[in-house]
Amino acid sequence: MSTLRAARRVRVKDDVLAVLRAAILGGEFAPGEHLGETELAERLEVSRGPVRDALATLAHEGLVLVEPHKGARIPLLSRRDVEEVFSLRLALEVLAGREAIRNATDSDLRALTAALDPIETALAGNDRRAVTDADLQFHDAFYRAAHHQRLQRAWQNLRSQVSLCLFSRNTVATTSREVVIDEHANLIRHLSDRDETALVDAIGHHLTSAFDRLAQHYPA
């Protein structure tokens, strides 16, 4: 049965990584705050080794800033940072669209359609956090449909920062149903039609409007 998961015992490092990532994205650390290896290790009741590993990974994801002999700090995002995140994301997602047109299977399209439901649910619950998570998971499915390993890893490295951007300033304009459902549905439609021009266009519109909504909170 496909529901049977591999009983992989996770490494401690993976646990620490997941916990820290969730904590950072949940805003439990203030920007600029220093994350000491020793302190984290004690609070998580593990040794410093896995904590170091996890911090190194988080540094690759851009969730922490580490300097030699100075440890890890929570970065403070400027407007320029948000611009960087979204411009890079646009470049990646356009490539994802082109590759998906060539490589997406019916199964991928079904997965994308299915990924709309959690967004609806989250919208109904009026939980902004859940909406954003579901949104990002839709895009995960989109990148999977591209069948491009390196692109997917590039997205993984950027994904957390996108999430961070959407929550660092805590008042983000409520996203209306049109943008989160209709725009995503459009992506699926253009992808099904194998209409590259329309798809690339829709991606550009989708991300640009998301950036514009966000940019209001980051004055130039």
Next chain:
Amino acid sequence: MSTLRAARRVRVKDDVLAVLRAAILGGEFAPGEHLGETELAERLEVSRGPVRDALATLAHEGLVLVEPHKGARIPLLSRRDVEEVFSLRLALEVLAGREAIRNATDSDLRALTAALDPIETALAGNDRRAVTDADLQFHDAFYRAAHHQRLQRAWQNLRSQVSLCLFSRNTVATTSREVVIDEHANLIRHLSDRDETALVDAIGHHLTSAFDRLAQHYPA
């Protein structure tokens, strides 16, 4: 004086990283070969800690493949891998071009022009390895001109794989002077002119032709 370098003592991890990266790119390990932490640590006369750190970084760069409890292996590149590397690189470099048009300073342009010289020198020496290195360093300067930190890091993560592609099959068509000098000079010119369309076009041509030359050695 600007020649005064910070007397930073490098961490052991950085040394190990540089040595291992050079070794892999130099073809000292066969594809599929297993890199044991213990063995590497002994040969480099350090402990396993820094070796682990370095291998983790190399994994992010795609130079080794690591699986939990199985360690690191040298990947074997298929044609699909090369396609992935170059398609992703194209997406990144087009973005770099657009950003450079907005952000490049005179100093950046001078650096780009200066980066042509080592290519000439390497060409004169008829050393393919040196030509490729100089080529990549030109593109480093190009990404620097974009003034886009996250893009630059994405390039750093891909750079080694590009280098690996160019040397994994050891018979690569000799690149003629036109492509390595003229095409690069064109990039500088279009960038100086702030001609986005021409620049994006030139980047596309530059990378596509490079891929085409390479793809012959990776039959579909």
Next chain:
DNA sequence: CTATGGTCCATTGTTAACAATGAACGGAGA
């Protein structure tokens, strides 16, 4: 009062020992 210099301490970098996993080998049974 400011700036220079030195000492101390918290924190990271490194090392080496310990625990746990997974793969290879070999034997027993069908």
Next chain:
DNA sequence: TCTCCGTTCATTGTTAACAATGGACCATAG
């Protein structure tokens, strides 16, 4: 002979102790 199972061992994951760095603090001289 082939398959299954258990043992063994090499290798990675984790831990804890040790070394070295960098910043903070304070004293002192100008």
